[in-house]
Every structure is written in structure tokens, then in C-alpha cells.
Amino acid sequence: MGSLTRYLCRRLLAAVPLLVGATLIAFLLGVAAPGDPAREALGMSGVREPTEQELQAMREQLGLHRPLAVQYGLWLIKAAQGDLGVSYITKEPVAKELLRRLPHTLALAIGAVLIAAMTGIPLGIWMAARRNRWEDHLGRTVALLLVSVPGFWLAILFILLFSETWGLLPTSGFGGWRELLMPSAVLASGTGAVLMRLSRAAMLEVMNQNYMLTAKAKGLGELGVLIGHGLKNMLIPVVTVLGSSFGGIVGGAVIVEVIFAIPGIGRYAVEAIYRRDYPVIQGYVLFTSIVYVLFNLLVDLVYTWVQPQIRLGGAVR
Amino acid sequence: MLLNGWKKGWIAMLLAICITAAGCQPAKEAGPAALPEANQAEQPQEIVLAAPRDLAPGPKDAYYTSLILYVWEPLIAGGEDGEPAPKLAESWEMSEDGREWTFKLRDNVRFHDGEKLTADAVIANFARYRKVSPKSSPFYTLNIDTSYPGLQNIAKVDELTLRLSFKDPQPTLPYAMANFASPIYSPNSFDENGDFKGLPQGTGPFKLIEHQKDAFALLEANPDYYGPKAKTGKIRVRVIPDPDTRLAALKAGEIAGVMDLGALPPEQARELLKDERFGVSHTASTISHYLHPNGKEGPLRDVRLRRAVSLAIDREMIVRELYRGYPTATVNILNATSPFHKELKVSYDPAEAKRLAGEVLGDKRQPVRLIVPSYGIDRYPYKAQAELIQHQLKDIGLDVEIRILDGAAFKEAQAKGDYDLALATQGLPNAEPFTILNQYMASSGSANKNYSLGYSSERVDSLLKEAAGLLDVEERRRIYDELQDIAAAELPTIPLFNDASLIAYDKRIQGYKALLYGTSLPELEWAP
Numbered sequence: 150m151g152s153l154t155r156y157l158c159r160r161l162l163a164a165v166p167l168l169v170g171a172t173l174i175a176f177l178l179g180v181a182a183p184g185d186p187a188r189e190a191l192g193m194s195g196v197r198e199p200t201e202q203e204l205q206a207m208r209e210q211l212g213l214h215r216p217l218a219v220q221y222g223l224w225l226i227k228a229a230q231g232d233l234g235v236s237y238i239t240k241e242p243v244a245k246e247l248l249r250r251l252p253h254t255l256a257l258a259i260g261a262v263l264i265a266a267m268t269g270i271p272l273g274i275w276m277a278a279r280r281n282r283w284e285d286h287l288g289r290t291v292a293l294l295l296v297s298v299p300g301f302w303l304a305i306l307f308i309l310l311f312s313e314t315w316g317l318l319p320t321s322g323f324g325g326w327r328e329l330l331m332p333s334a335v336l337a338s339g340t341g342a343v344l345m346r347l348s349r350a351a352m353l354e355v356m357n358q359n360y361m362l363t364a365k366a367k368g369l370g371e372l373g374v375l376i377g378h379g380l381k382n383m384l385i386p387v388v389t390v391l392g393s394s395f396g397g398i399v400g401g402a403v404i405v406e407v408i409f410a411i412p413g414i415g416r417y418a419v420e421a422i423y424r425r426d427y428p429v430i431q432g433y434v435l436f437t438s439i440v441y442v443l444f445n446l447l448v449d450l451v452y453t454w455v456q457p458q459i460r461l462g463g464a465v466r
Numbered sequence: 467m468l469l470n471g472w473k474k475g476w477i478a479m480l481l482a483i484c485i486t487a488a489g490c491q492p493a494k495e496a497g498p499a500a501l502p503e504a505n506q507a508e509q510p511q512e513i514v515l516a517a518p519r520d521l522a523p524g525p526k527d528a529y530y531t532s533l534i535l536y537v538w539e540p541l542i543a544g545g546e547d548g549e550p551a552p553k554l555a556e557s558w559e560m561s562e563d564g565r566e567w568t569f570k571l572r573d574n575v576r577f578h579d580g581e582k583l584t585a586d587a588v589i590a591n592f593a594r595y596r597k598v599s600p601k602s603s604p605f606y607t608l609n610i611d612t613s614y615p616g617l618q619n620i621a622k623v624d625e626l627t628l629r630l631s632f633k634d635p636q637p638t639l640p641y642a643m644a645n646f647a648s649p650i651y652s653p654n655s656f657d658e659n660g661d662f663k664g665l666p667q668g669t670g671p672f673k674l675i676e677h678q679k680d681a682f683a684l685l686e687a688n689p690d691y692y693g694p695k696a697k698t699g700k701i702r703v704r705v706i707p708d709p710d711t712r713l714a715a716l717k718a719g720e721i722a723g724v725m726d727l728g729a730l731p732p733e734q735a736r737e738l739l740k741d742e743r744f745g746v747s748h749t750a751s752t753i754s755h756y757l758h759p760n761g762k763e764g765p766l767r768d769v770r771l772r773r774a775v776s777l778a779i780d781r782e783m784i785v786r787e788l789y790r791g792y793p794t795a796t797v798n799i800l801n802a803t804s805p806f807h808k809e810l811k812v813s814y815d816p817a818e819a820k821r822l823a824g825e826v827l828g829d830k831r832q833p834v835r836l837i838v839p840s841y842g843i844d845r846y847p848y849k850a851q852a853e854l855i856q857h858q859l860k861d862i863g864l865d866v867e868i869r870i871l872d873g874a875a876f877k878e879a880q881a882k883g884d885y886d887l888a889l890a891t892q893g894l895p896n897a898e899p900f901t902i903l904n905q906y907m908a909s910s911g912s913a914n915k916n917y918s919l920g921y922s923s924e925r926v927d928s929l930l931k932e933a934a935g936l937l938d939v940e941e942r943r944r945i946y947d948e949l950q951d952i953a954a955a956e957l958p959t960i961p962l963f964n965d966a967s968l969i970a971y972d973k974r975i976q977g978y979k980a981l982l983y984g985t986s987l988p989e990l991e992w993a994p
Contacts, residue, residue: 184874185881188916190602192877197607197895198905198912203600238602240526240661249679305710312718320715321706323681410706412680423841425874 157446164442168435169225175434176221176427184425186237187211211237224431233435234428236421243432247414251436253323254413257405258398260333265341266391273348274375274383280353288345295342300401304335304408321410332409336402340394347390351383358382384455392448396441512684512700513975513990516712517726518845519604520705522674522683525662528601528608529649531674534725534984535685535703536696537578538668541569541588541648542640546982548805548897550640554583554650554669564635564937571626575692577652579667585628590653592620598660606646606893612901613647614639637937641805641898645983671696671988680705685987697977697991709734716744716970723971723978725985727753728845730968732790738970746970747979748792752894753965754801755793755846757855759957761920762883765834765864771826772957775887777819778862779855781812785963788847788854792966799906799953801892802964803982806899806946810954816861823862834864834886839876848889855887883918890917891965900942903949904930906958914958921958 187207191199199207208214212223224234233243276288295303311331312320322328355361356379364374403415414433421429522531531537542558545551555569575583592610600609610617616633623629630639652667665674671691676684682704687696704721706712713734715721724730730738730746738744759766759775766772781795794802798810836856842848849870856866866887871879879885892913895901905913908930909922926949933945953959967980977989 182875183878184872185878186874188877188881189874191600191607197609197612197901198916199600200912201915239523241524308711308714312720313714316718320718320720321708321711322704408708408711410681410704410708410711412678412705416680416707423873 160446160449161442164439167442168438171438172225172228172431172435173221175430176217176224179425179427179430180217182425186425186427187213189424189426190237224428228431228435233432236429237426238421238424238429243428246417246429247432247436250412250414250417253411254399254402254406254415256329257332257336257402257411257413258395260329261336261340261398262391262395264333264337265344265394268337269341269344270348270387273345273350274352274380276345276349277352277356278371278375285349288349292342292345295338298338300335300338301404301408303338304331304405307331307335308408321408323411328409328411332405332411335409336398336405340391340398343390343394344387348383348387351386352379355379355383381455385452388448388451388455392444392451393441395444396437399440400437512702513698513723513992514702514704514721515723515725516704516706516715516721516729517724518705518707518709518712518728519726520680520683521703521726522677522679523604524677524679525664527662528598528603529605529646530662530666531683532605532726532984533645533649534987535674535683536670536672536987537666537674537685538649538651539670540643540645541571541650542643542645544644544897544983548803548807548982550644550897554588555648558640560637560639564637565632567630567632567636567639568623569628569630571628572692573626575669576690577667577669578673578688579652579654581652581654581667583650583669584625585622587653588628588650589620589622590656591650594656594660601660603646606895608646608649613642613896635935635937637939638898638900638942642896642901644897647896672701694988696988701987701990713738716972717741719972721972722975723969723985723990725969725987727967730970731845731847732788732792732968733847735792735968735970736790743973744970745973746968747985748966748968749980749982750794750803751965751967752801752803752983754796754799754892754894755962755965756799756890756892757960757962758880758888758890758917758919759960760883760886760888760918761958762918763920764883764886765826765832766886767920768826769956770822772960773955774819774822774826774862775859775864776957776960777813777815777822778858779960779962780814780858781962782814784851784854788850789963789966792968793963794966795963796961797954798950799959799961800899800902800946800950801894804894804899805897806943808947808950810950816858819862823864827863831863831865834859834866835884836866836868836887836889837876837879837885838868838870838889840870840872842889842891843870846891852889855889877916880917883920885918888917890959899946900930900933903946903953907949907953917959919958921956923952923956926952 187204188199190211191203191207212220227234231244233247235242236246272288276285279285308320308331311318318331319328352375361374361378364378369377402413403419406413406416414436417429418433421433521535524530529538539553541553541555543551543553554572554575556572557570559568571583571585571588577583581587595608595610598608599611600607614630617630618633619631621629621631650669655662655667657663665677671688671693672685673688674683675686682702685701685703687699689695703725706715709731712724712729716724735746739746757775759772761767776797785791785793785795795812796802797812798807800807836852838848838852852868856868859866880888905911906919907921907926908914909927913919914921929945929949933942936942936945967982969980969985971978974993975990976993977986977991979986
């Protein structure tokens with residue numbers, strides 16, 4: 150077994166307790182929150198109130214009469230076999246519904262990461278190159294604004310400008326890149342702004358290194374020095390933020406999915422939380438935990454490409 | 467470092483361009499999607515509408531689609547006057563003892579899959595009701611035990627006639643059967659569990675031909691419909707949950723109209739009517755807005771304080787200022803669309819309210835917890851409404867603390883009695899008022915229990931028992947009148963107003979108007 154395979158196996162095995170812990174916490178928070186899933190399942194329409202007998206029958210049907218440890222244990226055993234249970238409310242299998250919605254949220258998240266990386270990193274480098282000039286000040290102000298502005302406000306502004314006023318993009322929905330552009334940009338705004346400032350700081354640090362001075366002394370142009378010698382060396386903190394923010398973007402897509410009418414997993418989870426639909430909440434938490442784990446793993450692998458002196462397992466050559 | 471003057475000016479100019487562009491540019495010529503070609507010679511094949519929720523929840527739902535998509539039809543419909551109206555059953559007749567009802571089905575009706583509507587098909591649907599009841603749905607719970615209490619037998623009389631037999635007399639059965647209580651689909655639609663095998667095969671003027679959950683439902687006109695055909699070939703109903711996005715989509719020309727509960731908040735209606743490209747249609751709704759008092763514990767146990775609260779609230783002001791005058795103020799527990807509704811005078815009397823509250827509280831001020839459901843805030847101006855009530859109750863010595871809770875926590879607080887007042891909405895379960903009056907006013911009523919209303923009256927219990935056994939509808943009406951009077955006096959709940967159905971549309975379409983339940987979807991077409 151190669152060192153990479155051993156490393157991957159070790160990391161994936163270490164993730165198992167993390168996933169169990171995350172779903173256990175989600176389960177306990179769910180049952181601790183006030184609300185009765187049986188009441189929600191029977192009273193969806195809000196027109197007719199269920200009787201106590203109907204509620205009791207529904208609790209038994211949903212398995213809510215069992216001790217909490219048994220409820221969680223049964224869910225865990227089934228989840229290990231790939232069965233995430235059935236929604237209390239819609240009666241649809243949770244895994245099937247998550248998989249159906251996954252492409253929507255993934256496309257949104259990947260779009261957001263691409264926009265964040267493709268705008269944040271070049272702008273950060275540019276700001277570093279124009280340090281303390283007006284372009285740098287403008288970039289820092291924009292970054293501060295983007296971090297401070299709430300996503301929903303930016304979404305409303307984008308819809309007002311790009312859809313209502315200029316008619317360039319559709320207000321909502323899911324289909325092609327045109328529908329994805331605005332929600333991805335909204336979702337990318339915070340991460341993009343962080344990347345701008347981080348790339349600027351990292352590049353400024355790199356620019357003071359001796360090898361950069363040597364490259365300049367050899368007569369290379371400013372752009373060539375920044376891209377050829379600076380970029381790869383400043384990427385470690387940037388990749389770290391980018392990787393960890395992907396999980397955050399997936400988890401934070403909820404508001405964007407509601408505003409832009411995208412049937413993704415975030416919207417599914419929020420509706421489940423409102424209705425105390427435990428199997429859906431559990432499935433969502435398990436899924437987002439897996440995304441976090443996988444992307445952190447991916448970040449670690451990217452480290453070895455960016456900085457070959459970093460070895461898998463933590464030691465530095 | 468401070469920016470130089472010209473740099474500051476440059477940045478300010480950029481910001482100003484963005485802001486003024488949003489405010490000044492006419493949106494009329496813009497709009498990327500379906501509608502802009504409407505005025506051209508060749509109109510788009512389909513009309514796109516939007517709803518806040520998915521009106522086709524899918525194969526595990528009791529109905530697959532809402533009635534308002536016109537895919538399936540009931541045996542008996544609710545007329546615009548609230549009275550039962552023929553639909554798939556063209557006539558019905560009650561036996562002398564009220565225990566048997568005979569229904570004559572409409573002839574020459576075919577389901578979307580080509581099957582003929584027969585007594586056998588209806589019996590198969592009743593077998594499904596029995597198998598799946600109670601079956602949840604975001605619209606109405608399908609429950610044969612509550613819609614057809616004591617149903618003993620369903621017999622085929624002939625190809626188009628069937629007879630229902632009951633243990634006890636059911637003189638108002640057609641009222642209870644209206645709309646969601648008698649949905650009929652092709653018997654081939656169901657699997658062994660009573661869920662739908664594929665898309666629903668109803669008899670309505672539209673077929674559901676495609677559905678993407680939480681995204682859209684695509685309807686196609688049914689060319690074999692027995693009645694007046696739908697005027698538009700295809701209608702796509704998109705799901706746009708956010709009200710601001712729905713409005714933006716309407717203004718941008720992506721959708722031609724909105725539909726369903728809360729599709730158009732009243733403040734948006736006012737804004738939209740400033741633009742002559744759009745129209746608004748409204749009508750009475752089966753939704754009532756109440757203020758539930760906790761009658762089990764706390765100060766609202768005292769009927770005098772409940773009356774004081776009722777008299778201190780200026781309902782007309784709430785309706786006028788927060789709902790732009792579309793709903794109607796009421797003190798009646800029974801929604802105005804019920805054919806058994808009785809007109810009761812709406813009273814606003816702060817002086818009498820103060821006197822009554824003084825009798826209960828003396829000189830003391832009383833803290834009161836008013837809980838508000840977050841789903842109410844999403845659909846209605848409930849936050850402002852709660853604040854207005856908070857202000858109005860201050861004058862009678864009640865210091866209202868507002869708590870906003872998510873739906874599940876709100877229901878739990880009501881069930882446990884962990885509140886004093888609660889803003890709530892109530893749909894009319896069916897045209898037979900017994901259900902709603904029994905839920906709220908009977909000592910053992912489910913709403914009475916689940917909302918901790920703590921209401922109990924021997925007289926009411928005896929009237930309800932009497933009504934249940936009465937054959938004569940006019941006799942029932944007399945009892946329902948008395949129950950409405952009692953409810954207005956003793957206030958098991960404090961009615962505030964009857965809601966209005968409000969929809970908006972682009973004037974490039976015509977024939978689209980709000981109905982008591984839903985819209986005139988089959989009448990919808992491009993304007994010439």
C-alpha cells in the first residue's frame with residue numbers, strides 16, 4: 150500500500166467518529182428543541198387539529214415512543230448501510246431526496262468557489278502589487294463592504310439591478326449558467342472578499358522574500374515575478390481558506406436557495422428544521438459533514454502539490 | 467492614507483451610477499424570459515405563473531396536486547357562495563332517515579389516462595381513502611373518518627350511480643364532501659399502499675405532464691375535457707418562495723401572474739398597482755385570523771378580560787393599515803364564506819374594554835406573552851400586527867411581550883399552555899361548520915385542547931350533540947346561529963378578520979381572477 154493510500158485510509162477512518170459526533174449532536178439538538186414531529190406530520194395543513202389518539206398513533210408510527218438512544222442507534226445502523234430513513238413529513242426517502250437536490254447545491258457552491266477564487270486571488274495580488282495606491286485602497290474598501298453586506302441584501306440588489314432594471318439575468322430558478330450566475334456571485338461575495346485580503350497579505354509577505362528580489366534583479370518583469378515566483382508560494386493560506394470555505398458555502402447556501410428559488414439541499418434542510426423532521430436534519434448534517442471532511446482532505450493533498458516539501462502526515466522534509 | 471479628492475469623487479460616481487441605474491431606468495423594455503414576446507404576433511406557447519410553495523407535492527401526498535391546478539376534480543365542489551355544487555356527481559339525494567346518500571355521476575367523463583368515470587372507479591377511490599386515512603397534505607388532511615363519519619357501506623347501484631350508507635344520519639354530508647374530501651382519480655393511479663404510481667390521472671381541464679419537485683409543475687390543456695376547455699395550451703407554475711423575488715419576476719416579465727396563499731402580500735399589491743402594466747384580483751378567503759387566548763391558565767381564563775381584549779383591538783384599523791383593506795373585520799368564529807355564517811356587529815369600544823379589564827385587574831398592570839408563528843410573518847404582516855395589538859392593549863393595563871417562534875415551537879407552546887395570547891390562522895375545513903365549531907367549542911374539541919383554550923360550556927356541548935343528530939338543515943342552522951352568538955360572547959378564541967385571496971397578474975394575460983379557493987386558471991389566456 151502506497152503512502153498516499155495509507156494516508157487517505159487513515160484520514161477517512163479518523164473522520165468516522167467526527168461524522169457520528171456531528172449527527173449525534175444534531176439529533177440531540179433536534180429532540181431538545183420544542184416541537185412534536187407527530188403534530189407536524191398530522192397538522193401540515195393547519196386546518197384540522199389532530200386528536201390525542203391520532204398524535205399517539207403517529208408517534209408510534211414514526212418510532213418516537215422509543216428511548217432516544219434506541220432512536221439514534223437505529224438511525225445510525227441504517228445510515229451505515231446507506232439508508233437515511235424516510236421524511237416524517239413527505240414520506241419520501243431522505244437519501245434519494247438529498248441526491249436529487251445535490252447537483253443544484255453543488256453547482257451553486259462550485260460556481261461560488263470559482264467566482265471567489267477567480268476574483269479574490271487576482272484582485273488580492275493586484276492590490277499587493279499596487280500597495281498603498283488608490284487601487285489598493287479601493288480594493289480594501291470593496292472587500293470590507295462585501296464582507297459586511299448581508300447576503301440577502303446583496304441578492305435583492307442584484308435582482309433589482311440585473312433582472313428588474315437591466316433584464317440581463319433571470320431573477321430565479323435553476324437551469325443553465327445564467328440562472329447560476331447571480332446566486333453564485335452572492336454566495337461568493339464573503340469568501341471572495343476574504344480571499345482578496347488574504348491574497349494581498351500573503352503576496353506582500355512573499356514579495357519581501359530574497360528569491361523575489363533575486364528574480365527582479367535578474368531583470369524579470371513585475372508580472373512575471375508575481376505570477377512565476379510569487380503565486381505558488383502565497384497559495385498555502387489561500388488554499389486553506391478556499392477549502393474550508395467550500396463546506397461553509399454548501400452549508401450557507403440556504404438563504405440564497407430560498408431567494409433565488411433553487412431546490413437545493415439547504416432549502417430542504419431549513420424546511421425540515423421548521424417541521425422537526427429529524428431524519429432529514431440528520432441526513433443533511435451527515436452530508437455536510439462528509440463534504441467538510443472531503444474538502445479538508447483535498448486541501449491537504451493540494452498542499453503537497455503547492456509546497457512539495459510538505460509531506461503527507463504532517464512532517465516537513 | 468486619505469484618498470485624494472478626485473479618487474473619492476470617482477468612487478462616489480461609481481456608487482451613484484449603480485444606485486441611480488436601479489432607480490431610474492425603466493424596466494418595461496427589459497425582461498429576459500417568457501413574457502416579452504407576448505405582444506408580438508406569435509405568442510409563447512406556455513404561460514408561466516409562480517406560487518410560494520410547490521402545488522404538486524408528489525406521489526406520497528394525499529392529492530399529488532392542489533385542487534387549484536385543476537388536474538383532479540371532486541365529486542362535489544364548493545361553489546363561490548360556499549354551497550355544495552355538482553362536479554363529478556351531477557346530483558345527489560338523501561334517504562328519509564338521513565342514513566343513505568345516493569350519488570348520480572356525470573356521464574361521458576374520462577380520466578386523463580382514458581379510463582371512464584364509473585361507480586366502480588369512485589368505489590376504488592373510497593377504498594383508497596379508507597386505506598390511507600389519515601393522509602397528510604399541505605392542503606387538507608384526507609381522512610375518511612372525519613369527512614364520512616360512520617360510513618358503513620358503499621354500493622354500486624348502476625354504472626353511474628352509487629350509494630353510501632351510514633351508521634347515523636348525515637344530513638349535511640354534501641357540505642362535508644366538498645373539494646378536498648372527495649377527490650377522484652383513475653383507479654390505475656394508485657399503488658398497493660394507496661400512493662400515486664406516476665403522475666396523477668384526474669378528470670380536470672388540465673393534465674399534469676411534468677413535475678420537478680420544488681421547481682415547477684407543467685400543465686397541459688385536456689382536449690377531452692367534458693366541460694369548457696382550458697383556454698391556454700400549457701401553463702407552467704413555478705415555485706418561488708421569496709415574495710420579493712416573485713414580485714421581481716413579475717416586474718421583469720418572467721412570470722405572468724402569482725397564485726396560492728400569501729402569493730401577494732398586501733403591501734406589494736399597493737406597490738404593484740402603481741404600475742399600469744399589472745392588475746390585482748381579490749375575493750373572500752376561507753382563512754380566518756384569530757387571537758387565541760390561553761383559557762387554561764393565566765389572566766385570560768377570565769371571560770371579562772377576553773372581552774376587554776376583543777373590545778380594545780381596533781380590527782378595522784388593522785385591516786385598513788396593515789392589509790390595505792382587502793380582508794374584512796369580524797368577531798365571528800365562523801368564516802364569512804361559510805353558508806352558515808351569521809353577520810355579527812364588530813365592536814371597538816376602548817372605554818368599555820378599560821372598564822372590563824379594570825374589573826379583573828384592578829389598578830395592577832398585567833404582563834402578557836403574545837406568541838407569533840414565524841410562518842405567519844412570512845405570509846402576513848404579523849410582526850406589525852402584533853406590535854399594533856401590543857400598543858392597543860397597553861391602554862387596558864396589559865403589558866404585552868411579543869415572542870416570535872418557529873412553527874413547531876409555536877404549536878408546542880400552545881399545546882403546553884406556555885403563552886397568554888397567540889396570533890393564529892385557521893382555514894375552514896369544509897362547508898359544514900360543525901367541524902370547526904366542534905374543534906374550538908366542544909369541551910373535548912381538538913383545537914380547544916391543542917391550543918390550551920380551556921373553553922368548556924355545558925350548553926355548547928349539548929347544542930353540538932343536538933346538531934349532530936338533526937336531519938333538518940334549517941334546524942341545524944338555528945343551532946349554528948346560537949353557537950356563533952355564544953362564541954362571540956364567551957370568546958373561546960378572539961376572531962380578528964376574515965382574510966382575502968389576493969393575486970396579481972400582468973395585463974398581457976386576461977381571464978385570470980381570484981376565486982374563493984384558487985384562481986380561474988382554465989379561463990386564463992393571452993390578451994389579444
